[in-house]
Every structure is written in C-alpha cells, then in structure tokens.
C-alpha cells in the first residue's frame with residue numbers, strides 16, 4: 392500500500408485532504424519534523440512532508456506533484472482535468488502560484504524567518520514585510536474570485552483545495568490584515584465545509 396507521510400498543521404494537509412476526498416487506499420503516517428531521528432529522513436532526503444511513497448518504493452514529493460498525481464488516479468472525481476485541456480493548465484497554474492508566491496515566497500519567511508537571517512533582531516521585520524507581501528499575493532487570488540465560486544471552471548478542484556488550506560492558516564498570523572479578502576474567506580468556508588477536510592483535520596488533531 393502507498394504511504395503518505397504528513398505532520399499535523401503543515402502543508403501536508405493538502406495531500407492528506409485529497410487522499411480523503413478521493414477515498415484512496417493510502418496509509419497516512421504521521422512523522423515528527425526537524426528531528427534527526429525522524430523516519431522522514433529515511434524517506435525524503437529533504438526531511439519534509441508531504442512525501443508519498445508508492446507501494447513499489449517510488450517517492451513523490453512536493454504538493455505541486457502529489458496533488459495532480461493523486462487526482463489523476465480518479466479522473467471521474469472532476470478534481471483535476473484531462474491531459475491537454477486548458478482547464479488542466481489553469482489548475483496547474485494556480486497550484487504553481489500558491490506553491491511559489493504564497494507558500495515559499497511569503498509563508499516561509501513568516502513562519503521561518505531564521506532561514507533568512509541568523510540575527511533574531513531582524514525576524515520581526517522579516518515577518519512584517521512578508522505579511523504585506525502575502526496580502527498582495529492573496530489579493531490577486533481574491534480579485535480573481537470576484538464573481539466566481541471556484542478558481543477554475545464551475546467546480547471544486549485541487550487548486551481550491553490547496554488554496555483553502557493556506558487561507559485556513561491566516562488566523563495563525565494573529566493579524567486582521569486579511570479581513571478585507573472576502574472572496575478568499577468564502578473559498579475557505581467551502582473548503583472547510585467538505586467532509587474530507589473535516590476528516591483530515593480531525594485525524595491530524597487526534598493524536
């Protein structure tokens with residue numbers, strides 16, 4: 392059986408939620424992060440989650456690869472789109488934007504300012520600047536969602552799932568800075584209301 396390695400409260404929630412959306416026979420394995428003895432180091436040389444190990448041992452990392460791979464296992468779900476279609480490229484475009492502009496570009500300096508400076512006195516400034524950049528990056532998504540329910544096409548896709556996870560992190564920033572992004576709030580409520588999202592969150596909170 393394939394195994395998806397996750398850690399609660401991390402971006403692995405996206406892949407985890409998708410496994411539950413698709414009702415795939417994938418074992419969910421929680422691992423600690425940033426400890427040298429974590430089993431994740433035997434699986435992913437970067438020591439990061441999500442990491443999907445297929446039953447033949449093949450490793451797939453990065454949400455931007457795992458989400459499309461899993462969704463392709465059940466094309467009838469409509470969570471992705473057929474190869475060669477413009478919709479598929481648009482879904483991939485949003486996933487790329489969220490992975491690069493939102494996650495790596497903004498959320499990482501907010502949560503891990505130590506990666507940008509060893510001088511702790513600079514961390515508050517790095518965070519504050521990254522929160523402003525995050526607002527700009529998400530305002531672009533919010534404008535796109537004006538007058539439409541989903542990022543692409545007329546249905547919930549893996550792009551909406553990925554977005555919903557990140558928007559769900561905003562309260563952790565303890566900031567009112569994002570209160571104006573009303574379309575994003577609506578997208579996050581739709582993500583939150585899905586049974587698969589609830590199942591994944593409950594599982595991650597349980598142990």
Ligand SMILES: N[C@@H](CCC(=O)N[C@@H](CS)C(=O)NCC(=O)O)C(=O)O
Nearest residue numbers: 401402424425438439440441453454
């Ligand atoms: N670009 C990767 C990011 C993976 C990533 O940074 N995962 C974090 C959790 S959100 C992690 O495992 N951090 C542990 C570490 O960096 O040691 C993806 O989207 O899958």
